[in-house]
Amino acid sequence: MKMYRIGQLAKEAGLSIRTLRYYDEFGVLKPSVVSGAGYRYYGKEDVIRLHHITTLKQLGFTLSEIKNVLEDERGIPTADKWIDAIRMQIAEVRKEQERLKMLDRVLHTTLHTLELRGDVAAEELLLYIQHIRKNGAEAAEHFRASARRNHFTDAEIPILEGLPSLEEDDPRTTAWVKLLREVHTHRDEPPESDISMKLAAQLLELGANFFQDNYELMERYWDWVRPEPGQSEKTLGLSEDTMAYIDRIVEEYLRREQESKGNPAQNGGRDRE
Known part of the structure; x- marks a missing residue:
């Protein structure tokens, strides 16, 4: 030996x-x-x-x-001892993975909240941490999935599950947070202003990408996450005032688009016979 x-x-x-x-x-x-x-x-x-x-x-x-x-x-045979040891280690690794997964979610949520608002309320973060610790990351996701199944079809669920999350490191999340912060900055602008029209175009482009050009689903999801009058936001950054501003600028943008399509002077005379 x-x-x-x-x-x-x-x-x-x-x-x-x-x-x-x-x-x-x-x-x-x-x-x-x-x-x-x-x-x-x-x-x-x-x-x-x-x-x-x-x-x-x-x-x-x-x-x-x-x-x-x-x-x-x-007193345990060597092979059995080694098997038991490895199984115990695997169990501990999985516990650690769950802990790190929870930490990753908390950190990314905090990061995106700071990027969006420039500040984060300690009370909100503590509630989130308590929820994750009590229910676990998988349980929290199961709850969200169950809520989605009650409002959307089986064909629509995969699209919603693919939406970017503030809990994850996703380039689409970064783009959404950046755009939403711009919306927050300019939400007192008139809907007709150039900056409002620019934001509306970006929102529609991003929305089409996120929802795979399913505009009906996008509208129903928008209504689903809309807070009740006087209630706090259901989705971070989408307060009642913010969503109302987005509604106004998107409506104005689509109105102009429709007028442009129906105006021969603006579409190069294509409708003229």
Whole structure:
């Protein structure tokens, strides 16, 4: 059986000799053999144990916790011990993935809120964190999906599920937040102004892209996320006032488009016979 001296094992594992000596002193990883001269030798079982220790440390376990886990495995056949260890590590990795997924959502929501408003209310963020922690990211998404199924058809759901989310790092989200911030900045502009018309054109172009040119679905979704009079926004950035301004400028833009199509002087005389 191949044996490793402490220096060899440290080099192969990417650890320091001091760390391995500390593991020995702590009782979490003792060498299989100690020579009369005091040299430490580690075998296959020790390497497996070191792998277990290293993985658990990466997952945030303390040495005391790791020691307890390893002591609980005494008397279990090597293969079964290794299988149990890997299964436990997989379970811990999945927990960590869920935690990081939650953190990613919180950070992106905060980022896009700051980009949109230039500020973020601590109360809103705390409520969001509490909701995610209580229900989990998957449960939160399940709730949204269930709400969508109650209002839209099976053919429309995939389009809605593909809409950009403020919780994600998506170039489309960045474009939407940037445009919505412009809308917020200019929402006191008259609908007929040049900037209002420019914003309306951009909104319609982005909407067509998001909803795959399904304008009927876009209108119904718009009504679905519209807050009731006096109520807070259902979707970040789409307050009652903001949506009212968007309605006005889009209506004006479409009116002009219709007039342009029906005006021979503006369409180059194509309607003239």
